[in-house]
Amino acid sequence: MIEQINKGGKKMKSFKVLITILLLLLLIPAPQSYALSKKTAVSYVSTIDGDTVRVKNSRTSFTLRLLLIDAPEIATSSKVGQPYSKEAKAYLTKYLQGKKLTIAYDNAIKKDKNGRHLVYLYADNVLVNNVMVKNGYARVGYIMSQKYYLNTLKKSESDAKAQKLRIWSKAGYVNTKGEGFVTPTSTAKPATSKAGYPTSKYRNGAPKYLKNCTEVKKYYPYGITVHHVSYLTKHDRDNDKLGCEATGIKYESWMKYN
Incomplete structure (x- = not known):
């Protein structure tokens, strides 16, 4: 009888140890990436x-x-x-x-x-x-x-x-301070169909987002049309489909391709 009690006590002790180990494992933070899915x-x-x-x-x-x-x-x-x-x-x-x-x-x-x-x-x-x-x-x-x-x-x-x-x-091309790559901005003049008029064409190397007319004119000296990728309503305060254009210029349909 005493032998049976001792055996039962040992089993209970082993069970408690196992439960303790499992609880400790649950408390250990899981790694962010620990396994791959099946291929x-x-x-x-x-x-x-x-x-x-x-x-x-x-x-x-x-x-x-x-x-x-x-x-x-x-x-x-x-x-x-x-x-x-x-x-x-x-x-x-x-x-x-x-x-x-x-x-x-x-x-x-x-x-x-x-x-x-x-x-x-x-x-x-x-x-x-x-x-x-x-x-x-x-x-x-x-x-x-x-x-x-x-x-x-x-x-x-x-x-x-x-x-x-x-x-x-290419020295400096890979952005070591963050993601992506560093591409220098082009200094070439924009190509237009008619010089002196707002353009609808994107200039290679120019930023897509231009926050004001100063930046617009830096890349597009004669302004941009409503069809341009960088056009924003704040560039076009008179709502005439032209952004940052010179005084006296009016929108015409051919400018869509300028």
């Missing part, structure tokens, strides 16, 4: 730029934003492309074609505010995010809670920087 197969569709790709699965197509990296911005209708943006896109396109692609998510955040899937992309089981950084087509950037491969990518970035590969070959 999922996808098929290549197209490349948007050096860090963004379109893929599809058996149901639909969707956009991927490669985690923890940032490649130069590609040119659009409203902005000029950054150095090495075309090269990064071309390299990524060639690298992905013909390979078996899979993706994995890093912790609970799976999409950004634009609906892009935040992933690690693998081509024949090689981490594409790291390939882009290692070869100097992208930098480490947009570090949020997803950090599974952060140390790996930082090591590749350090190597690429030491070798002055691509984006690292």
Whole structure:
């Protein structure tokens, strides 16, 4: 009888120790990024730029934003492309074609505010995010809670920087004080169809946001039209579809193409 009581006491003591250990584990803060999701197969569709790709699965197509990296911005209708943006896109396109692609998510955040899937992309089981950084087509950037491969990518970035590969070959181009890249503003005069009149055309290298007429005239000496990407109602106090224009100038339909 006494032996049974002793055995019961030992079991109870072991159980209490186990409960204590479990409670202590619950009190330890979980790391921000502790595991990857199961890899999922996808098929290549197209490349948007050096860090963004379109893929599809058996149901639909969707956009991927490669985690923890940032490649130069590609040119659009409203902005000029950054150095090495075309090269990064071309390299990524060639690298992905013909390979078996899979993706994995890093912790609970799976999409950004634009609906892009935040992933690690693998081509024949090689981490594409790291390939882009290692070869100097992208930098480490947009570090949020997803950090599974952060140390790996930082090591590749350090190597690429030491070798002055691509984006690292231009002194001061990679923004070491924050995200992205530093592109100097162009000092070229704006091209217009008719000199001396407000323009509707965006000037390469000019900021998109211009806070007042002083800034407008710095890049567009004759003002801008309502069709211009930088037009704001505060530039056009007389509400005549022209912003910061010279006195006596009136809006005409041909100015839409000026």
